Amino acid sequence: MGGMEEKFKAISAADFFYRNREIAGFDNPVRSTYTICRELLENSMDACEAGGYLPDIYMRLRYVEGGALEIKVEDNGKGVPRRYVKRAFGQVLFGSKYTLRQTRGIFGLGGKMAVLYGQITTNSPVHVTSSTGGMEKYSYKIMVDIERNEPLTKQEVVERNHGQWHGTVVKLKFQGDYARARPKIVDYLRHVAIIEPYAQLTFVDPDGVLYFFRRKAGYMPRPPLEVLPHPQGVDVETVRRLAERFGQGSLIDFLVENFHRVGRRIALKFLRKARLDPDMDVVELLRREDLIPKLVKAMNEFDDWLPPDPSCLSPIGKELLEIGIKKELKPEFVAVVQRKPSAYSGHPFIVEVAIAFGGGVPTSSQGEVNLYRYANKIPLLYDVHNDVSMKVIKKVKWWRYKINPESMPIAFFVHVCSTKIPYKTVGKEYIADRPEVEYEIEWGLKEAARRLKTYLARKRREESLKRRRAA
């Protein structure tokens, strides 16, 4: 017995995601077409907002030889610094999104997956032109060496950057299926236009149809700031890394300098409760295997930390959300609610919800409800039935508010923003049901429903008054 020996080998991160691309939303040509549009658009939105520029994004799809599609996405964002372009487009797990701050693309994968998918279906490189607004504008043709996870530069051109242009243009070919992906892509763009009324979006599809979403607001939400990790949410690995970087010094200084909203007073109170010596050297902490787990457990369980500061979050705000909803749906009535910041396991989050009624809002069909879901401004279009928002909508007793979401022209909007959205999959499709998040969504929707109830009651009174007067 024994058989032949197993073949052991290492594969690169690019190779892993190439082999398992379905987990990043590339399971078939239809889905891949949608995912590519979405990922490139989201990168563009992030690049604009990170630079403080009102987004103006142009996306074009067209058919090219061999039945393939070519996508071009052009933005007016801050651009990619020249020394990073090759790796930003040609190396998986390289990016600017590995910080504690609310960004759309937490996985730093999507753009590269689009490049990779284009390459494995058409064998052609991605074309990138970018500038950060300086003297140079640079263009590259890049492929990915999948087995090594390294960029392969096929062409490099540097020109003078006239007029201080800043932004990025990405162009790539891929085998897709636009005809069947169209409904999702258009639905996606409309979702974006609602939540980002300060963005101008132009999409020209392969049949030459133009979709134009006009900018209706001249300002953006305050951009998110980067923050230190909150002590309630850290794990052993995070603390170990921070301790190694800290080196020699006292435990109390370590806590105060490395964690979110930890002052000397609270740190001292915590250490006393955890029975740890404030003057212990951090080098000592690293020497003994059991000390960091003990410290982390105590940090996670301590109740008196200050709650996380939501400055690392960038909610839309009531005003912008209302502008967006009115612009795209033209409802008779809309109630927007922004909940106070909350947190789950040390990750701060804010829930914003809205209910729109009447006017251009369609009555939902066949027992479905109109639900627009967003996480960190990303529209979520798939797997609605697994999402926490749908769970809440099914739970609430709407008749108490004299509302029937299945027979009245009503649309719900839920936006969750957080430094860590509890996604269930890399494909970013739905939010897992953390009780804290569920609670905020529920009470937000109930508050909005109360306002709608008041509106409807007044409307009924006025109508009956009118009728009586007319009689």
Next chain:
Amino acid sequence: MGGMEEKFKAISAADFFYRNREIAGFDNPVRSTYTICRELLENSMDACEAGGYLPDIYMRLRYVEGGALEIKVEDNGKGVPRRYVKRAFGQVLFGSKYTLRQTRGIFGLGGKMAVLYGQITTNSPVHVTSSTGGMEKYSYKIMVDIERNEPLTKQEVVERNHGQWHGTVVKLKFQGDYARARPKIVDYLRHVAIIEPYAQLTFVDPDGVLYFFRRKAGYMPRPPLEVLPHPQGVDVETVRRLAERFGQGSLIDFLVENFHRVGRRIALKFLRKARLDPDMDVVELLRREDLIPKLVKAMNEFDDWLPPDPSCLSPIGKELLEIGIKKELKPEFVAVVQRKPSAYSGHPFIVEVAIAFGGGVPTSSQGEVNLYRYANKIPLLYDVHNDVSMKVIKKVKWWRYKINPESMPIAFFVHVCSTKIPYKTVGKEYIADRPEVEYEIEWGLKEAARRLKTYLARKRREESLKRRRAA
């Protein structure tokens, strides 16, 4: 405008999965406890079957200091060769499962994720002892350098291997929640005992409760063989890699030597249809950007390839599946159906189904159905409502077979084995609905239902006969 410059950086594969561990089934202590048990058990099963040894696996969980859990899993498999132990347990994306062959752990991630999770919750190393049956038995304490994705050896001991022992013992500590994970773990073990009646499983839980699943069959299914890729399922990247390795030589030789079931006659027919020169040098193929996509497109669309050979698959077989079901459920009647091999996009698969009735089979409660799902012998316990099998069960008109799955004591079993299971997530929880797979499941279940219908009709006849005689 412009803001501060973005921070760009690369992260290792270990770091990526550490940050996004929820996508591999590590989203909370309950789920993590279940996932760790499952991943280690599956690695053990694979190690036994790859060596041709009837599995005899011992798993023990116990509480240790600090409220943590310690898991120990011991198998009699083929062992890990000494030179691979460190990387096999301490480096993400290193393993023996990156081949075209049916294995449980296609992602080569699970075992390492268990080690990683143990480390980040308890700061302690994994203990591994292994031998391939030779002169040496070796033990290691290993941690993962997450930022570099490299193993850190904390201890290494080599001893004489008395009695030619072969197998692997893995022991690690982690923060979990056994009380709430128990139902899933026990359910999982029972699922395994059904599909692998040739395995002996012993589980001692932290409360000292013993779960013992006795071996009831003395033989195993034929192990799967490794095969070349089927031309219908290849992509540009695969063909490019193979072409680079092939180097100089004719296109026809390249096809015959590198693809599954491609003979000279079929290759010639294909090349003629694709208008490609059989004598073209493969080096030429690599030189021009558009040639490989053209070749691949033609390969994917050509209809006359031989269907994939299912020798790379290892179905359970009717006999073993029947033994397993009878052993664990003790039904009054069971019908097992193995469908003929089929394929989707060049990936061969076999569907095996069964329906059990009466005896120890419980009547399902509250409109649910008893459904045991498996993919490559892995039990699938989560997200049943998204699974293709549930979709089929909801679709079939059971009254035609005089069966009511919701009010009769009936259990369904569906096993799909394939070189590539179309999973939707890394967590391996449910199978996407490929039409080809759906078709085989549907007709398998209908065939089994027909047999149950015949059995029930005969039973009714006999009973009414008995009653008449008694009267």
